[in-house]
Amino acid sequence: MKEPFFWDNYSDQPYQLKDKTYKKQMRKRELFSLIKTVFTALFILPFSILMVPFIKRKVIDSSTFFSMGVDYEREPEQTLELLDALGVQRVLLRFKLWEIGRVDALKKFIVACGNKKITLKIIQDREHIEDLELLKKDLRTLFSVLDGHVEMFEIGTTINRAKWGFFSVDEYNRFFQVAYDLKVAEFPHAKLIGSGAIDFEYHFTAHTLFNFFKYKYDALSALLYVDRRGAPENTQMGFNLSDKIALLSTMVWTSPKTPQELHITETNWPITGTAPYAPTSEHECVSEELYRDYMLRYHFLAFASQQVDSVSWHQLIAPGYGLIDNREGMRKRSAFEAYRFMMQNLMHAQFLRLDIKRDYYILQCLAEEQLLQIHWSLKPTTLKNEDFFEVFDTQGKRVNEPTLHIGSSPLYIKIKDAV
Known part of the structure; x- marks a missing residue:
């Protein structure tokens, strides 16, 4: 990564571009693509909204729905132990193209992940966006070295933020075209996913799904953050998380460029008091308790949609937004045990239904031949603890009180003899 782009090792992302003249020049150069993005969205987004009620439902494999983001160079040995402790079967790793010389270390970690x-x-980075021959050379190296070890390659990320290198969708389209052509010519078994737009900015996604470039995705990826709106149930322009997923899935369904497969490859909430490690301002940050609750509820709502094939939580170890804070030792936040207990209950669960009434949510699943209900509410309320209930909190601790307090923190209720 070269000037004017700089990487922030605290928050694991590029710094904001400070060269405003450069940004203005680049956006002016890509003006035609930006116009195409606007006009594509003006047609595709209203059409997709109209088509939402007709979307085809899927059956999501819960065993591979849960995915954990990992920095393969951050506490690698402990990371492997922690992944086993969580029980996750899907792992997302990030690799910077400008560090192609570290591909052997990456492969070593992947091999250590087992099955x-x-x-x-x-x-x-900007060099690989501008020099497509360099991109082709380094992608060939990655595909060759990691052949048979990687299930999916996400080609590019955060394409709608200039600090990540792209200044238009067409720049990304040309970028992905190189990867696709390489796949067709030399690596037919490689699974390539894209386009990795971040946040609820579907006008960019629409342009990547509806264009005249001669490539296809093997699945769509999205960095569907909702942290700036607070709770995942909160709305943005009238859309809560479930609505955003439904709209995005409809766009995938109607696009000729991808099968109906959708992966959320990055999401989280920043944690208060962790600057400079938090990736946002303090305004968006939440307490560790809310971080835990929002993480669980995000996964529950995404799973209940039965439209998302996997959700990758970003990430395992990170002071500003991870399950573990490694600033002084390896401190597990309450979200770590909450994630483990969620995995324990839902990894082989069958979705039944999601009931919502007056901001009270009940996710119902069949888990180990037993009816499992997960309750939470946006408004604190109570529920009688019936004799046929087995109730657990987010940490897996048994709750025996006669009156259950239902609020932000979900409760797992196993119904005895209901099946």
Whole structure:
């Protein structure tokens, strides 16, 4: 990564571009693509909204729905132990193209992951966006070295933020076209996913799904953050998380460029008091308790949609937004045990239904031949603890009180003899 782009090792992302003249020049150069993005969205987004009620439902494999983001160079030995402790079967790794010389270290870590399914997020820089021959050369190296070890390659990321290198969708389209052509010519078994747009900015996604470039995705990827709106149930322009997933899935369904497969390859909430490690301002940050609750509820709602094939939580170890804070030792936040207990209950669960009434949510699943209900509410309320209930909190601790307090923190209720 070269000037004017700089990487922030605290928050694991590029710094904001400070060269405003450069940004203005680049956007002016890509003006035609930006116009195409606007006009594509003006047609595709209203059409997709109209088509939402007709979307085809899927059956999601819960065993591979849960995915954990990992930095393969951050506490690698402990990371492997922690992944086993969580029980995750799918892992997402990030790899910077400008560090192609570290591919052997990456492969070593992937091999150490054993039979876990690996998604590799390939992070671009400006050099590889401008020099497509360099891109082709380094992608060939990655595909060759990691052949048979990676299930999915996510080609590029965060394409709608200039600090990540792209200044238009067409720049990304040309970038992905190189990867696709290489796949067709030399690596037909490689699974390539894209386009990795971040946040609820589907006008960019629409342009990547509806264009005249001669490529196809093997699945769509999205960095569907909702942290700036607070709770996942909160709305943005009238859309809560479930609505956003439904709209995105409809766009996938109607696009000729991808099968109906959708992966959320990055999401989280930043944690208060962790600057400079938090990736956002303090305004968006939440307490560790809310971080835990929002993480669980995000996964529950995404799973209940039965439209998302996997959700990758970003990430395992990170002071500003991870399950573990490694600033002084390896401190597990309450979210770590909450994630483990969620996995324990839902990894082989069959979705039944999601009931919502007056901001009270009940996710119902069949888990180990037993009816499992997960309750939470946006407004604190109570529920009688019936004799046929087995109730557990987010940490897996048994709750025996006669009156259950239902609020932000979900409760797992196993119904005895209901099946």
